[in-house]
Amino acid sequence: MSAPKRRETAPSGPSAPFRGHRDEGLVALNGVTSEIASVIAEAGYQPIDPALLQPADLLLDLYGEDIRARAFLISDPNTGEMCLRPDFTAPVCLAHLENGGGEARYGYLGRVFRRQLPGSGRPAEYLQTGVELIGAEDPAAADAEVFALIRNALKWSEAGETIVRTGDLGVAFALLDAAPMPTRWRAALKRHFWRPARFHQMLAEYSGEAGAIGADRAALLDRVAGLSPRDAGAAVMAELEARGVRTLGARGVQEVADRLLALAEDRAETRLPKDLVDAIENALAITGPSGEALAALRTLTAEAQLDISPALDRMEARLTALEAHEIDAAALPFDAAFGRLLEYYDGFVFEFVSATAPDQPVLGGGGRYDAMLTKLGGDGRGPNGGAVGGMIRPETVLEVQSRPEIGAGGAA
Amino acid sequence: MTASQTPLRLAAPSKGRLQEQTTAWFAERGVALSRVGEDREYAGQVDGVDGVELVYLSAGEIPGALDRGEIHLGVTGEDLIAERIPGWKTRLDRIAPMGFGRADLIVAVPDCWLDVETIADLDDAAGRFRAVHGHALRVATKYHVLAREFFTQRGVGDYLLVDSQGATEGAPKNRSAEAIVDITSSGATLRANHLRILSDGLILKSEANLWASHAADWSEKARVALTTLKAKLAD
Numbered sequence: 115m116s117a118p119k120r121r122e123t124a125p126s127g128p129s130a131p132f133r134g135h136r137d138e139g140l141v142a143l144n145g146v147t148s149e150i151a152s153v154i155a156e157a158g159y160q161p162i163d164p165a166l167l168q169p170a171d172l173l174l175d176l177y178g179e180d181i182r183a184r185a186f187l188i189s190d191p192n193t194g195e196m197c198l199r200p201d202f203t204a205p206v207c208l209a210h211l212e213n214g215g216g217e218a219r220y221g222y223l224g225r226v227f228r229r230q231l232p233g234s235g236r237p238a239e240y241l242q243t244g245v246e247l248i249g250a251e252d253p254a255a256a257d258a259e260v261f262a263l264i265r266n267a268l269k270w271s272e273a274g275e276t277i278v279r280t281g282d283l284g285v286a287f288a289l290l291d292a293a294p295m296p297t298r299w300r301a302a303l304k305r306h307f308w309r310p311a312r313f314h315q316m317l318a319e320y321s322g323e324a325g326a327i328g329a330d331r332a333a334l335l336d337r338v339a340g341l342s343p344r345d346a347g348a349a350v351m352a353e354l355e356a357r358g359v360r361t362l363g364a365r366g367v368q369e370v371a372d373r374l375l376a377l378a379e380d381r382a383e384t385r386l387p388k389d390l391v392d393a394i395e396n397a398l399a400i401t402g403p404s405g406e407a408l409a410a411l412r413t414l415t416a417e418a419q420l421d422i423s424p425a426l427d428r429m430e431a432r433l434t435a436l437e438a439h440e441i442d443a444a445a446l447p448f449d450a451a452f453g454r455l456l457e458y459y460d461g462f463v464f465e466f467v468s469a470t471a472p473d474q475p476v477l478g479g480g481g482r483y484d485a486m487l488t489k490l491g492g493d494g495r496g497p498n499g500g501a502v503g504g505m506i507r508p509e510t511v512l513e514v515q516s517r518p519e520i521g522a523g524g525a526a
Numbered sequence: 527m528t529a530s531q532t533p534l535r536l537a538a539p540s541k542g543r544l545q546e547q548t549t550a551w552f553a554e555r556g557v558a559l560s561r562v563g564e565d566r567e568y569a570g571q572v573d574g575v576d577g578v579e580l581v582y583l584s585a586g587e588i589p590g591a592l593d594r595g596e597i598h599l600g601v602t603g604e605d606l607i608a609e610r611i612p613g614w615k616t617r618l619d620r621i622a623p624m625g626f627g628r629a630d631l632i633v634a635v636p637d638c639w640l641d642v643e644t645i646a647d648l649d650d651a652a653g654r655f656r657a658v659h660g661h662a663l664r665v666a667t668k669y670h671v672l673a674r675e676f677f678t679q680r681g682v683g684d685y686l687l688v689d690s691q692g693a694t695e696g697a698p699k700n701r702s703a704e705a706i707v708d709i710t711s712s713g714a715t716l717r718a719n720h721l722r723i724l725s726d727g728l729i730l731k732s733e734a735n736l737w738a739s740h741a742a743d744w745s746e747k748a749r750v751a752l753t754t755l756k757a758k759l760a761d
Contacts, residue, residue: 312681
């Protein structure tokens with residue numbers, strides 16, 4: 115197979131606006147897209163086409179402020195604030211739940227919209243084609259199925275040699291679940307898992323000396339320590355009156371008192387042992403071929419007496435399931451911290467980048483998002499709770515096809 | 527007029543103290559800015575440097591005019607530049623800080639939040655707020671870019687920026703937001719509205735600056751005028 119000729123595609127220079135596709139470029143793009151679509155359809159995924167305009171509040175609350183910052187918002191007095199879909203996952207899940215849930219395989223194709231920083235050279239609208247596998251009985255098999263499907267579709271679309279990365283946020287969350295610590299600290303660490311810098315900072319706070327606090331704060335904490343929430347509320351009210359501070363806003367005095375109580379308890383907690391913090395940090399720093407990474411995680415957690423074997427068994431089951439798709443699973447590059455910038459994934463995560471054009475956006479990727487489905491109203495528990503998805507960006511595929519020294523080699 | 531004859535276009539704020547202080551600042555350096563014709567007319571003239579054309583624009587429009595290269599030089603606050611022009615450091619030059627129009631962009635919360643002193647407190651309170659109220663903690667501001675950048679850098683979660691183009695300090699009392707990101711100079715308005723600045727809640731210390739646009743048509747005439755003007759300013 116000869117290397118495809120250079121095709122006119124979306125401009126990729128700095129701040130070049132996306133001007134759509136036409137002529138040979140469009141023909142080539144349609145070729146790539148239908149190649150991917152046929153792989154998806156043959157695998158038994160039902161076509162779905164969610165609305166371009168999605169309810170902004172629901173979607174953006176789900177994705178968080180970072181994606182919100184990049185969403186195109188549209189005001190409509192009739193429907194309230196809408197946004198152009200920033201991806202397909204949440205819209206497909208919403209449509210799925212409206213239809214009663216259960217097990218389903220969906221395949222989609224269409225544009226998504228995200229504002230980009232000037233000079234980033236990234237287009238603000240681009241095609242995505244992909245799948246969502248919802249409510250499958252065996253999560254490991256579902257993860258492997260979606261990964262293999264995306265890998266296969268990339269191969270058939272002649273995306274060339276790729277660099278693959280995988281991770282498993284389920285392992286990270288299991289580590290935090292297994293580590294003995296106050297419930298509040300665990301919840302706070304989980305909440306900030308997607309913000310690695312803050313996560314490290316908090317872990318340090320919980321393990322080091324309790325941070326020095328001002329005399330004013332200390333007196334306040336002493337005052338509420340040991341009180342019932344009701345009495346703490348009264349104490350805060352009295353304090354506000356003594357200071358002549360007026361109460362205002364939606365966050366009430368009781369919320370202030372409850373948090374002061376929690377802070378007083380925090381101060382009294384035993385700090386986390388250094389060994390434990392090191393074990394968590396070291397586990398999250400593990401990278402390497404999946405087989406070796408799994409062994410390293412088993413050794414490290416056994417030594418630290420952190421029992422996360424259910425999560426590691428799931429990882430092992432997934433590797434076995436991947437073997438069934440003729441993938442050398444043990445050799446798949448694994449990075450325990452990978453996925454920490456993709457809020458809403460909470461299990462297996464993966465992405466493919468072009469080996470010949472690594473400067474381009476990802477060719478494709480995806481992951482498991484059980485918790486998001488639960489948040490949307492699906493049943494996150496039980497065998498039919500979870501969901502995993504994967505997508506490909508056909509325009510990136512087309513772009514990397516035009517790079518030199520691309521062989522007919524398969525993906526990953 | 528040929529392209530190389532394009533004069534240096536300087537924009538000054540069109541009203542208020544900012545206009546007065548701009549005029550005084552240039553006057554101290556031997557450059558006289560004055561309006562031509564009626565006082566309401568938004569054109570002016572410059573005495574002391576040849577080849578300069580003066581226009582009066584609202585301070586809020588000056589960043590955009592600089593970015594698009596419609597003017598060569600403009601006077602406006604760093605807060606507006608940083609908010610309106612992403613990546614401004616590669617698009618503008620700072621010719622001179624001017625020492626007036628000082629204002630701090632800050633994060634403030636209701637004074638009655640005795641448990642919230644720092645940004646880390648705000649973040650923790652925001653997480654709890656969502657659990658209690660079922661939605662993210664709202665922060666009213668017109669500085670969306672700077673606020674978001676700051677919160678991202680500090681690892682704040684569970685917040686939602688809501689737009690407020692005026693009287694932002696009243697948002698917590700009106701329950702249209704829980705906290706604010708806004709400009710303050712003396713802090714008096716904040717105190718009057720029972721708000722308090724977080725101890726590490728300073729986002730930007732801003733003042734008026736004279737800016738130069740990279741995108742403007744830098745004709746020979748404009749470049750000569752800039753050199754002359756810079757020499758005056760350096761005296």
